[in-house]
Every structure is written in structure tokens, then in C-alpha cells.
Amino acid sequence: MRKMKSLQENLKNLPKYSLSENQKNKIILALNQEARSRKKVRIKRPIFAFIVISVLAFVLIFSSESNSWLQELKLSFQPQIELNATEAKAFKNSHDIIGIEGKVGIFPNVQFVAEDARRGAKLMLYFWGDPSKLINKKYRVEAVNRYNEKINLSEGILYSPLKAEDAHTLTSFSPFSVEGKWQLSFFIEEQLFEEFTVDILPPFPKTDHYTLVDSPTEIKVDKEVEINIESFAASKKEITVQLVDKRGNVVANEEFVLTDYYINASDSNTIQIYSGKIKFPERGTWRLIIDGEKTKPFKN
Amino acid sequence: MPNRSIEDWFQLYERDITSYLIYYTGSLDVEDVVQETFIVAMKKMSRFNEQSHPKTWLISIARNIVIDTHRRRKVWERIKDLVSNRQELSNELEMQAIAKQNNIQLYKAIHRLSPQYKEIVILRGILELPSKEVSEVLRSNVNRVDVMFHRSLKRLRDLLEEEGFTYEEDEKLTRKPKKSS
Numbered sequence: 001m002r003k004m005k006s007l008q009e010n011l012k013n014l015p016k017y018s019l020s021e022n023q024k025n026k027i028i029l030a031l032n033q034e035a036r037s038r039k040k041v042r043i044k045r046p047i048f049a050f051i052v053i054s055v056l057a058f059v060l061i062f063s064s065e066s067n068s069w070l071q072e073l074k075l076s077f078q079p080q081i082e083l084n085a086t087e088a089k090a091f092k093n094s095h096d097i098i099g100i101e102g103k104v105g106i107f108p109n110v111q112f113v114a115e116d117a118r119r120g121a122k123l124m125l126y127f128w129g130d131p132s133k134l135i136n137k138k139y140r141v142e143a144v145n146r147y148n149e150k151i152n153l154s155e156g157i158l159y160s161p162l163k164a165e166d167a168h169t170l171t172s173f174s175p176f177s178v179e180g181k182w183q184l185s186f187f188i189e190e191q192l193f194e195e196f197t198v199d200i201l202p203p204f205p206k207t208d209h210y211t212l213v214d215s216p217t218e219i220k221v222d223k224e225v226e227i228n229i230e231s232f233a234a235s236k237k238e239i240t241v242q243l244v245d246k247r248g249n250v251v252a253n254e255e256f257v258l259t260d261y262y263i264n265a266s267d268s269n270t271i272q273i274y275s276g277k278i279k280f281p282e283r284g285t286w287r288l289i290i291d292g293e294k295t296k297p298f299k300n
Numbered sequence: 301m302p303n304r305s306i307e308d309w310f311q312l313y314e315r316d317i318t319s320y321l322i323y324y325t326g327s328l329d330v331e332d333v334v335q336e337t338f339i340v341a342m343k344k345m346s347r348f349n350e351q352s353h354p355k356t357w358l359i360s361i362a363r364n365i366v367i368d369t370h371r372r373r374k375v376w377e378r379i380k381d382l383v384s385n386r387q388e389l390s391n392e393l394e395m396q397a398i399a400k401q402n403n404i405q406l407y408k409a410i411h412r413l414s415p416q417y418k419e420i421v422i423l424r425g426i427l428e429l430p431s432k433e434v435s436e437v438l439r440s441n442v443n444r445v446d447v448m449f450h451r452s453l454k455r456l457r458d459l460l461e462e463e464g465f466t467y468e469e470d471e472k473l474t475r476k477p478k479k480s481s
Contacts (some may be wrong), residue, residue: 003466004453010406011425016319021332024314027335031306034339 080146083183085195087125093126094163102128103194104186104230105165112176114214115203120153120173125186126165127158133161133188140187141173145180153184176200207293209233212276216300221280229256229274229290239274239291246285246297254278306342313355316427317362323422325413327368333369337362356433359423363437409459417452424449 019027057077070121090109091101099105107124125141127134140155153174158167176182177204185195214227230242236258243252256276262272280286280300288295321330340361341348348357356469410421422458423434431445440444460466 006426007453007460010403011421012428014316014323014403014406014426017322017328019316019318019334023331024310027314027331027338028307028310029308030335031338031342034342035306038342116340185432 003202036152048147060272069083070216076299078234079148081148081253083144083181083197085183085185085197088196088198089186093165098198099126100194100196101181104128104196111171111218112198113178113201113204115171115178117175118213120175123170123171123173125169127167127186127193129166129193131160131166134158137167137188138190139169139193140190142185142187143182144185145175145178145182149177151177154222158188165227179203202298205288205295205298207288207295209289209293210239210292212288212295216224216286216298218279219280219300221282224277224279226275226277229260229276231272235272236291240289241274241276241278241291243278243280244287244289244294250289251281252278261263306338306345309341309354309358310338313358316355317358317388318420320359320427321362321366323410323426325365326417333365336365340365345363352436353433356429356436359427359429360437373379380392405460406456409456409463413452413455416448419457420445420448421452421456425453 008128018024033285052141079110086100088098088106089101090096091096091105093105094100095107097105097107098109102267107126109183110119110123112119125139128141135158137158138155139158141153143151143153151174154171156169156171158169160167179200182195182200183195183197186193201217204215210229210231212227215232219225219227227237230237238258239256241252241256242250242255243254254276258272259274259275262271262273263269283300285297285299287297314334317334318330321333325333335436337358344361348354363386370463396468410418413421419438420434423429425438429437431442431449434440435442435445440448
């Protein structure tokens with residue numbers, strides 16, 4: 001042991017070397033020269049990169065492919081408008097409503113998801129104001145986002161009150177095309193009555209045959225949570241659901257069982273519902289592999 | 301900015317790189333490799349991982365340059381060795397210049413170690429890099445570095461003893477008189 005220590009001590013004490021001042025100066029000179037020649041190249045590089053990016057952007061914007069990221073890119077180049085209405089707030093009026101208290105509200109207080117018709121099905125719209133200017137009048141709900149995309153969510157006639165409101169109607173909203181902030185404008189006889197903004201969640205992760213019907217952002221992390229998957233084509237009693245992280249590692253592997261089915265009113269197709277538990281370890285980017293079919297990456 | 305820091309790094313770590321190269325190659329003529337090390341570092345600056353120590357990173361670059369050059373020269377060396385044995389003589393002279401008289405035996409023993417042991421003795425023993433940094437240079441893990449260092453010291457001690465040297469109480473390396481059989 002002692003011998004080893006002495007040996008180590010001797011190794012430490014072996015001389016260390018440095019180049020002569022003359023040699024060092026020569027190297028510093030060479031380094032400076034190299035840096036200068038690299039700078040010249042660096043000035044040219046951004047110009048070249050700018051041209052390449054411009055050409056690519058041009059090709060992408062005007063190409064007719066309909067990839068979602070491409071759509072997003074296209075949208076980001078579009079002129080944006082300001083949505084200046086106030087944000088919708090939840091309030092209680094015999095039950096939970098979202099909108100502007102004392103003016104207009106949607107029941108139930110639902111979190112809408114892009115491309116989804118489920119959460120917009122069967123909504124009650126409540127209006128407060130002069131009943132004579134509301135009941136039996138035509139109404140229309142229009143949504144616009146910051147890219148000036150417009151959707152007619154619903155239109156019809158307002159009816160006399162059911163409870164504490166001054167007029168109401170039962171309706172369904174057409175799906176929002178993309179996620180993000182949308183401004184909802186309520187018109188009575190084509191006159192603006194009230195408007196507010198809502199945040200729309202990204203579309204549900206889906207594959208060719210399966211759709212997750214819980215929004216990943218609403219699923220708690222680091223906890224096993226029951227989630228549902230819909231399918232219009234499968235007839236299996238059980239399906240395998242795998243959670244994959246962004247590096248491609250499978251972090252959960254679960255069996256989901258067929259728990260229910262219903263017939264879709266719009267196209268009379270049978271929809272199967274599979275339920276099971278899954279745990280998202282943390283917030284991040286994930287994919288699901290449902291019965292061997294991959295979803296696109298999504299964030300929770 | 302990268303230009304400024306490479307010059308700072310040169311001032312700070314030139315001694316480590318020069319010492320490493322002299323012990324690693326067994327030659328005093330390392331000026332060109334030192335220069336190439338810093339030029340390569342300047343070019344690759346954007347790839348420098350902030351978590352590792354600049355010294356460790358620079359040593360890795362120097363090491364790769366030596367290995368690459370060695371690989372390229374290998375064929376030539378084989379032929380040259382066959383033609384002349386002058387190489388050995390110049391090495392002997394250089395060894396003496398590098399290690400000075402009192403350390404020459406230790407230096408010779410280091411160069412008799414296997415390449416792996418030799419490298420670890422230079423990095424861990426002579427340059428006193430922490431095990432973690434040595435593991436980064438050698439792309440190994442810390443435990444393996446510790447084990448290898450221990451084994452290389454043992455081997456070094458054995459080599460010295462084979463030559464009849466031992467450590468006395470005063471911790472100096474002295475030659476034992478050889479027993480006559």
C-alpha cells in the first residue's frame with residue numbers, strides 16, 4: 001500500500017512541459033489566422049442559408065399537400081388578426097355555465113377539442129336580456145381565430161326560458177378546425193349581441209381506426225388514469241395500447257377491453273369503446289400504439 | 301467570442317496538452333500536434349458540451365489526432381523498422397531528455413506498460429485528472445477507470461521490481477543490489 005502511494009507520488013512529481021514562448025506565439029498567430037479565414041466563410045453562410053430557407057418556404061407554402069404541420073406552417077405565414085373580446089368565464093346559474101354572466105352562456109361548461117364533434121354535441125345556449133328582443137328571434141354563433149378562419153358554429157331560433165334565463169335553445173356546435181384561441185360572436189337577427197373567447201385543445205390523438213377520446217392535456221401525470229378509446233372498425237374484445245416516449249421507448253404496455261358500443265346518428269356506424277388504465281410518467285411528447293397502429297406525436 | 305475563448309484556453313491548458321502529448325507519444329516534438337489540437341477545437345467549438353471540462357475535451361481531441369496520425373503512419377513504420385534500427389537509439393536519447401536522470405527508470409517502465417495502462421497512468425497519475433474526466437477522455441466509466449488505474453500501478457511496480465528497483469522507507473526509488481545465486 002505504502003509502495004503504491006510512493007509510486008503515485010513519484011508519478012505526480014514527474015515534470016510537466018510547456019512549449020517555448022516562441023513556439024506559443026507561433027501557434028497563437030496560426031489560431032488568429034484560422035479565425036479570420038473562418039469569419040469570411042461565416043458571413044457568406046447566412047446569406048446562403050437565407051436563400052435556401054426562402055426557397056423552401058415558398059415551395060412549402062404553395063404546395064398543395066395537406067399535412068397538419070404544413071397547415072400550421074402555412075397559417076404562421078398568414079396575416080393575423082387580433083381577438084379582442086374578453087375570455088369566457090365559468091359561472092353558476094342553477095348549473096355550471098361558461099360565457100359572460102348576465103348576457104350569454106353555454107351549458108355544460110365544456111372544454112372543446114379541435115376536429116371533435118363529441119364535446120360540441122347537445123349544448124344549451126342561454127341568453128339574458130330584453131325577452132321581447134330575444135324570444136323567437138334568429139340567432140347565429142360564429143367563431144373566428146387569429147388567422148381569420150371563420151366557422152358557423154350554430155344557427156336557429158331562440159325559445160322562451162326554461163329556468164332563470166330570458167331565452168334559450170338546444171343545439172350542437174360544428175367542430176373547431178384547429179386548436180388555439182377562438183372568438184365566439186353571438187348574433188341576434190344579424191346584430192352582434194355578445195362575444196367572448198375560448199381556448200380549444202389540440203385534436204385527440206388518433207390512428208386509422210382508433211381515436212383517444214380523452215385529451216392528453218387533461219390527463220393527470222404520474223398516476224394510473226382510466227381512459228377511453230373509440231373505434232369504428234374493430235370488433236376485437238381486447239386491444240393492446242402502448243405508450244411510447246419521444247425516443248421511441250415503450251414506457252407502458254396495457255390491455256384495453258371493449259366496454260361499450262353505440263351507433264353514430266350521423267352515419268349509423270357502430271362505434272366501439274375500449275377502456276383501460278394508463279400512466280403518463282410526466283409532461284412531454286408521446287405517441288400511442290393502439291392495436292399496432294401509431295398515432296402522431298402529441299403533447300400532454 | 302469562440303475566437304477569444306480558444307486563445308484563453310490555449311493560455312490556460314497549453315501546458316496540460318503539451319505534457320500529455322510528450323508522455324503519450326514519447327517524443328518532445330509535439331508543437332505541430334498542439335497547434336492542430338487547438339485549431340480542431342476552434343472548428344468544433346459549437347459542438348463543445350458545456351458539461352465537460354474544456355481541458356478534458358482538448359485532451360480528447362489531442363488523443364484522437366495522435367491515434368489518427370499513428371494509424372496513418374503504421375504501414376510506413378513497419379517498413380522503416382525493417383530498414384533501420386536508428387529509431388530505438390533516438391528514442392533512448394529522447395527518453396533521457398524527457399525524464400531526467402532520477403526518473404528515467406520510472407519513465408522507461410511507463411513505456412513498457414500496455415497502451416491502455418500507459419494512457420491511464422499518464423492521465424490519472426501524471427496529469428492528475430479526476431477519474432470522471434479520465435473516463436470522458438477514454439469513453440469509459442468511472443469504476444473501470446479506477447480499477448484500471450489500480451492495476452496499472454501494480455503492473456508498474458512489478459516492472460520496476462523486475463529491473464531490481466524498489467521503494468525504500470524514504471520513499472525514494474533505489475536499486476537493490478542483485479543477489480548472486
